[in-house]
Amino acid sequence: xxxxxxxxxxxxxxxxxxxxxxxxxxxxxxxxxxxxxxxxxxxxxxxxxxxxxxxxxxxxxxxxxxxxxxxxxxxxxxxxxxxxxxxxxxxxxxxxxxxxxxxxxxxxxxxxxxxxxxxxxxxxxxxxxxxxxxxxxxxxxxxxxxxxxxxxxxxxxxx
Amino acid sequence: xxxxxxxxxxxxxxxxxxxxxxxxxxxxxxxxxxxxxxxxxxxxxxxxxxxxxxxxxxxxxxxxxxxxxxxxxxxxxxxxxxxxxxxxxxxxxxxxxxxxxxxxxxxxxxxxxxxxxxxxxxxxxxxxxxxxxxxxxxxxxxxxxxxxxxxxxxxxxxxxxxxxxxxxxxxxxxxxxxxxxxxxxxxxxxxxxxxxxxxxxxxx
Numbered sequence: 001x002x003x004x005x006x007x008x009x010x011x012x013x014x015x016x017x018x019x020x021x022x023x024x025x026x027x028x029x030x031x032x033x034x035x036x037x038x039x040x041x042x043x044x045x046x047x048x049x050x051x052x053x054x055x056x057x058x059x060x061x062x063x064x065x066x067x068x069x070x071x072x073x074x075x076x077x078x079x080x081x082x083x084x085x086x087x088x089x090x091x092x093x094x095x096x097x098x099x100x101x102x103x104x105x106x107x108x109x110x111x112x113x114x115x116x117x118x119x120x121x122x123x124x125x126x127x128x129x130x131x132x133x134x135x136x137x138x139x140x141x142x143x144x145x146x147x148x149x150x151x152x153x154x155x156x157x158x159x
Numbered sequence: 160x161x162x163x164x165x166x167x168x169x170x171x172x173x174x175x176x177x178x179x180x181x182x183x184x185x186x187x188x189x190x191x192x193x194x195x196x197x198x199x200x201x202x203x204x205x206x207x208x209x210x211x212x213x214x215x216x217x218x219x220x221x222x223x224x225x226x227x228x229x230x231x232x233x234x235x236x237x238x239x240x241x242x243x244x245x246x247x248x249x250x251x252x253x254x255x256x257x258x259x260x261x262x263x264x265x266x267x268x269x270x271x272x273x274x275x276x277x278x279x280x281x282x283x284x285x286x287x288x289x290x291x292x293x294x295x296x297x298x299x300x301x302x303x304x305x306x307x308x309x310x311x312x313x314x315x316x317x318x319x320x321x322x323x324x325x326x327x328x329x330x331x332x333x334x335x336x337x338x339x340x341x342x343x344x345x346x347x348x349x350x351x352x353x354x355x356x357x358x359x360x361x362x363x
Contacts, residue, residue: 025311026316027316058323095302134305134309135309135310
């Protein structure tokens with residue numbers, strides 16, 4: 001079965017299922033994964049920092065609260081804290097900066113925020129495919145630990 | 160006061176819808192003039208949608224879209240996005256390029272699509288400007304041709320600062336094929352209040 005993660009959403013998944021998010025743009029798809037129990041989870045974060053926003057009730061929307069909640073849920077599902085590793089993708093800049101909007105650089109800031117949260121939680125980031133200027137569909141397979149990335153006009157890659 | 164999209168009452172929503180109607184009407188007329196064709200215009204749809212439902216409206220998160228992103232400047236600030244499916248973009252581009260067929264978005268096609276986007280968003284903003292008596296104009300467009308989900312993440316993130324929903328305006332015209340065009344305007348939080356005050360909806 002393929003478990004879907006929407007925008008500002010998160011979910012957990014165990015082998016033999018896989019977990020997918022479609023059309024990541026400036027958002028980041030972060031995966032936490034326990035290679036022994038083959039339990040993983042994915043969060044699709046939109047914004048870097050929940051504390052900068054008044055309306056922050058949806059924890060999955062933000063890098064800081066989203067990663068924390070994802071960690072809680074994968075542990076509840078049976079993953080072991082000390083075995084967890086992370087893979088991340090997304091954080092593109094879909095339009096060039098000539099429009100002069102700081103929001104257009106949000107992809108880069110999302111990636112930074114996810115990385116700093118992982119570091120704070122002491123979870124090792126083992127692979128990433130981030131930045132650039134195109135959208136990505138990402139699928140994580142907990143059976144193999146492979147993170148498949150598809151983009152329009154490009155060969156699929158696995159990290 | 161601080162305003163969230165969710166807090167917009169029916170009345171505010173009606174106003175935004177009316178702006179959407181008039182703006183999209185103006186934009187459609189401009190497009191018809193440019194394409195030099197008789198067009199049937201349908202009543203624009205204005206929808207407030209959950210983030211997760213936006214992708215499916217346009218045919219799924221992986222549908223290829225052509226999109227132009229323009230900053231909104233003047234008395235209000237924000238951004239406006241004009242979106243069409245990729246095959247519709249080819250159709251529009253080929254029309255303005257006098258029927259030159261193309262299956263690639265080269266420099267010529269990009270510049271033609273930018274021009275189309277300039278005209279339709281310009282006339283959209285013009286309608287808003289007339290209604291509010293404010294000076295509002297777009298910056299130069301940036302283009303992206305990519306998956307719907309990826310493109311829509313940009314306005315979703317901008318809306319994400321104020322809420323969990325997105326305001327989408329769909330306008331539809333038909334010449335020899337149906338042309339579905341979508342506008343997503345994201346006023347900055349302060350601009351919402353300015354627009355509503357200018358329209359007399361919100362007391363000062």
